[in-house]
Amino acid sequence: MQVCKIYFKTIFLLSLLLLLSTYTYSQAKPKAAQNNSSSKMNTLLWEVSGNGLKAPTYVFGTMHVLCAEDAQLSDSLKTIIHKVNEVYFEIDMDNIMQMMGMLQHVNMKGGVKLSDLLTVDEYKKLETYLKAKSPLPLSMMTRFKPFFISGLITESGLDCKEKDGMESAIMKEAKAHDKVINGLETVAYQAGIFDSIPYKDQARELMRYVDSGSYYLDQTMALVSVYKKQDLDEIEKMTVQSDPGTSNYLDLLLFNRNKNWVKKLQELMPKGSYLIAVGAGHLPGKQGVLQLLRNAGYTVRPIPNIVKSGIEANP
Numbered sequence: 001m002q003v004c005k006i007y008f009k010t011i012f013l014l015s016l017l018l019l020l021s022t023y024t025y026s027q028a029k030p031k032a033a034q035n036n037s038s039s040k041m042n043t044l045l046w047e048v049s050g051n052g053l054k055a056p057t058y059v060f061g062t063m064h065v066l067c068a069e070d071a072q073l074s075d076s077l078k079t080i081i082h083k084v085n086e087v088y089f090e091i092d093m094d095n096i097m098q099m100m101g102m103l104q105h106v107n108m109k110g111g112v113k114l115s116d117l118l119t120v121d122e123y124k125k126l127e128t129y130l131k132a133k134s135p136l137p138l139s140m141m142t143r144f145k146p147f148f149i150s151g152l153i154t155e156s157g158l159d160c161k162e163k164d165g166m167e168s169a170i171m172k173e174a175k176a177h178d179k180v181i182n183g184l185e186t187v188a189y190q191a192g193i194f195d196s197i198p199y200k201d202q203a204r205e206l207m208r209y210v211d212s213g214s215y216y217l218d219q220t221m222a223l224v225s226v227y228k229k230q231d232l233d234e235i236e237k238m239t240v241q242s243d244p245g246t247s248n249y250l251d252l253l254l255f256n257r258n259k260n261w262v263k264k265l266q267e268l269m270p271k272g273s274y275l276i277a278v279g280a281g282h283l284p285g286k287q288g289v290l291q292l293l294r295n296a297g298y299t300v301r302p303i304p305n306i307v308k309s310g311i312e313a314n315p
């Protein structure tokens with residue numbers, strides 16, 4: 001059960017790790033920022049209407065791991081959860097069988113082990129590092145996909161006793177109002193993303209994390225700060241200013257998935273009113289969910305998302 005819980009959080013953390021990696025490159029090689037979110041206020045909450053819809057659907061940008069005190073819902077979001085028909089996350093978090101099925105996706109395929117991907121010195125360095133940073137020893141993760149281990153390190157770096165995600169807070173509110181929970185993707189599809197990125201590349205990124213000292217932790221906290229400010233323009237900037245070597249990861253983790261989700265939403269939205277809660281990095285930009293919905297003929301407008309604590313109020 002512990003491994004299942006770790007998988008659940010880590011599958012979401014992969015997007016965060018990508019943002020950290022691309023943000024690293026953007027600091028080293030500045031480029032002109034692109035502002036495609038068309039937002040006139042800082043907000044994570046958006047209404048989708050028009051184009052023949054009888055009722056609006058709402059899109060909310062989440063962050064998958066936060067300190068628990070930061071994972072707070074605004075009154076606006078609570079009201080929306082109360083009135084929509086269903087809530088959609090990236091995966092169906094209410095499907096016990098699907099969540100338990102995560103266990104089969106933790107290990108690398110083909111019997112590959114971490115020792116096959118790292119030098120002897122790198123393996124020893126990783127083992128020592130994990131003793132201080134991970135809830136599990138390396139001996140229990142010798143066949144884990146390297147990005148799972150990176151995710152564990154990222155989460156452990158947050159300076160708080162209790163960690164949570166916006167998805168958990170939204171789901172708790174949705175269950176209190178007997179809302180149906182669904183997912184835009186399956187666990188198997190998300191797990192396949194890990195296998196699409198060569199294990200050797202994952203191991204290289206893992207060791208870069210280990211060797212970075214506090215740098216990646218500092219960038220994690222910077223991302224948390226931007227998220228709490230609900231600044232989609234800055235989130236987009238961190239995402240699109242990537243090195244060419246990470247462009248394939250952006251397609252896998254963000255752009256291709258955004259296109260798939262919007263196709264599904266075009267079929268879904270005429271049937272009722274929904275809350276779509278997905279990682280905030282999926283929302284902004286020319287290839288973001290919000291712009292893709294506009295391109296499909298829908299009206300997309302920001303909704304104030306003010307909370308008393310946690311996520312900061314809009315300016």
